[in-house]
Amino acid sequence: MSDVYILGVEMIKFGRFPEKTVPQLGAQAALMALDDAGLTIGDMEALYCGNLYQASAMVGQRILHEIGQTGIPVVNCANACATGATAFREAWMAIKAGAYDLTLAVGVEQMGKGLIGGGGARGKGIPTEGLLGSGTMPTVFAEAGMEHARKYGTTFEQFAKVSVKNHHHSTMNPKAMYQIETPLEMVMNAEMISYPNTKLMCSVNVDGSAAAVLCSEKKARELGMKRAVRVKASALTSDPFTDRDLVMPDVNTCTRRAAAKAYEMAGVSAKDVDLVELHDCFATAEILHYENLGLCGEGEAGRAIDEGWTAIGGKIPVNVSGGLLSKGHPLGATGIANIYEVSTHLRGEAGKRQVPGARIGLTHVIGLGSACAIHVLEKVA
Amino acid sequence: MAEQAAASGPLPIVPFLKIPSEGSPYLEGQRCRACGAVFLGERATCSKCGGRGTLEPAPLSGRGTLYVYSIVHRSFPGVEVPYVSCVVDLEGGGTVKGNLIGIDADPAKIAMGMPVETVFKVAPRKDAEGNEYLTYYFQPRS
Numbered sequence: 131m132s133d134v135y136i137l138g139v140e141m142i143k144f145g146r147f148p149e150k151t152v153p154q155l156g157a158q159a160a161l162m163a164l165d166d167a168g169l170t171i172g173d174m175e176a177l178y179c180g181n182l183y184q185a186s187a188m189v190g191q192r193i194l195h196e197i198g199q200t201g202i203p204v205v206n207c208a209n210a211c212a213t214g215a216t217a218f219r220e221a222w223m224a225i226k227a228g229a230y231d232l233t234l235a236v237g238v239e240q241m242g243k244g245l246i247g248g249g250g251a252r253g254k255g256i257p258t259e260g261l262l263g264s265g266t267m268p269t270v271f272a273e274a275g276m277e278h279a280r281k282y283g284t285t286f287e288q289f290a291k292v293s294v295k296n297h298h299h300s301t302m303n304p305k306a307m308y309q310i311e312t313p314l315e316m317v318m319n320a321e322m323i324s325y326p327n328t329k330l331m332c333s334v335n336v337d338g339s340a341a342a343v344l345c346s347e348k349k350a351r352e353l354g355m356k357r358a359v360r361v362k363a364s365a366l367t368s369d370p371f372t373d374r375d376l377v378m379p380d381v382n383t384c385t386r387r388a389a390a391k392a393y394e395m396a397g398v399s400a401k402d403v404d405l406v407e408l409h410d411c412f413a414t415a416e417i418l419h420y421e422n423l424g425l426c427g428e429g430e431a432g433r434a435i436d437e438g439w440t441a442i443g444g445k446i447p448v449n450v451s452g453g454l455l456s457k458g459h460p461l462g463a464t465g466i467a468n469i470y471e472v473s474t475h476l477r478g479e480a481g482k483r484q485v486p487g488a489r490i491g492l493t494h495v496i497g498l499g500s501a502c503a504i505h506v507l508e509k510v511a
Numbered sequence: 512m513a514e515q516a517a518a519s520g521p522l523p524i525v526p527f528l529k530i531p532s533e534g535s536p537y538l539e540g541q542r543c544r545a546c547g548a549v550f551l552g553e554r555a556t557c558s559k560c561g562g563r564g565t566l567e568p569a570p571l572s573g574r575g576t577l578y579v580y581s582i583v584h585r586s587f588p589g590v591e592v593p594y595v596s597c598v599v600d601l602e603g604g605g606t607v608k609g610n611l612i613g614i615d616a617d618p619a620k621i622a623m624g625m626p627v628e629t630v631f632k633v634a635p636r637k638d639a640e641g642n643e644y645l646t647y648y649f650q651p652r653s
Contacts, residue, residue: 257590257636258524260587260610261636261646262610262647264581264586264596273580276581276623322585324596325584374600374606376551
């Protein structure tokens with residue numbers, strides 16, 4: 131079966147844009163990706179749009195109202211924090227199935243500030259937040275991190291080092307929300323939100339959009355493959371039953387299953403991967419995914435962060451974009467933004483943060499509920 | 512250990528907290544006869560094995576061990592912080608989330624794996640109609 135290629139991929143600089151509408155933000159990235167591919171909306175045969183907070187508001191069609199109402203099929207996707215990656219995967223699958231030669235995937239989100247998650251009164255009764263534990267995202271991921279601490283003795287300091295690293299990376303990424311160094315003492319002494327996650331260990335709520343133009347092999351040969359990126363694998367899983375999943379979302383099992391599928395489909399192993407953009411919604415989460423994605427051995431994640439394996443220049447750089455922690459996490463855009471990041475490295479266009487000689491990269495997102503999406507991308511030329 | 516709920520007493524904070532007219536409150540799970548999976552709250556189908564009509568009520572133990580926790584310092588308006596959010600594995604099956612009380616909210620004092628027990632108290636919140644609710648907490652057990 132022939133491969134699918136990314137011909138154009140772009141993201142806007144993440145930030146706060148309350149004056150813009152969601153479709154306007156999505157339209158910006160869509161036009162940038164079309165320009166990057168040297169194509170127009172008139173060339174696109176279908177649009178897959180990812181947005182979470184306006185999932186019932188026909189965001190994809192409204193993006194076309196901004197950039198060109200060509201009458202093509204539009205599918206709107208919502209899949210928690212895997213929303214953008216799911217839209218990308220649908221665009222990929224439509225080409226894989228032979229239905230189209232050129233599709234557009236757009237991910238966009240406009241976020242409020244503050245805590246996400248937490249138990250409210252569902253219709254009747256009283257809110258359970260703070261009585262039956264906490265359902266806020268910082269707590270859920272703190273507890274997931276404490277499971278790693280329980281098994282392997284991972285420390286608060288090791289979790290904090292993830293944030294130091296990712297904030298450092300984002301100083302080299304002009305599209306990140308923040309470009310500031312956050313030394314270890316600063317991360318550890320920041321306001322404690324949910325131990326062991328301090329405020330600087332929580333991803334930033336930002337507005338953002340990202341888009342990709344996907345293309346069949348036949349069409350790519352016709353249009354030119356010089357900057358094309360090959361999609362070697364796309365995997366999506368939901369959460370299988372695990373014993374504590376009812377009260378403690380298991381982000382590990384669905385990631386491990388998606389990783390196994392993706393590596394098999396791509397015909398590569400974790401050792402072949404030159405860079406990874408993974409779902410560091412909280413510093414604790416990144417540690418778990420080193421092992422879930424096979425970037426290090428079981429129980430080795432603490433050592434990996436201590437010894438700089440995952441820092442730029444290390445043996446497997448992770449989140450050189452700054453990650454969700456510093457680049458920002460506009461839920462529906464995140465999955466395509468990390469595809470943009472990896473593609474930019476494979477194209478050799480990542481400037482100061484370029485991972486030298488990158489040939490294969492992996493992107494990972496996880497949405498609670500749960501959905502895990504992994505893509506493996508490969509340099510072509 | 513459990514406060515007795517009066518006949519016209521507080522309502523359960525969640526459906527799986529049972530308040531019998533006689534005896535002590537307890538948490539009730541649903542156990543799948545086919546695969547042994549334990550759920551909280553009533554359901555028709557087992558999501559582990561897909562069994563239909565295989566679930567039956569199973570009272571959960573009031574004793575367990577602390578699996579993991581987090582100390583919550585930032586929450587929503589009106590929620591008193593800091594507090595300890597925890598996940599507890601109950602003896603004989605079932606995992607429940609709740610607040611851990613009777614211990615300092617200090618990582619140096621809290622040991623994952625420590626024995627805990629459930630305790631039932633009237634919640635410090637009422638609903639819009641002024642109804643009281645019975646809730647459960649976990650506390651260290653010796």
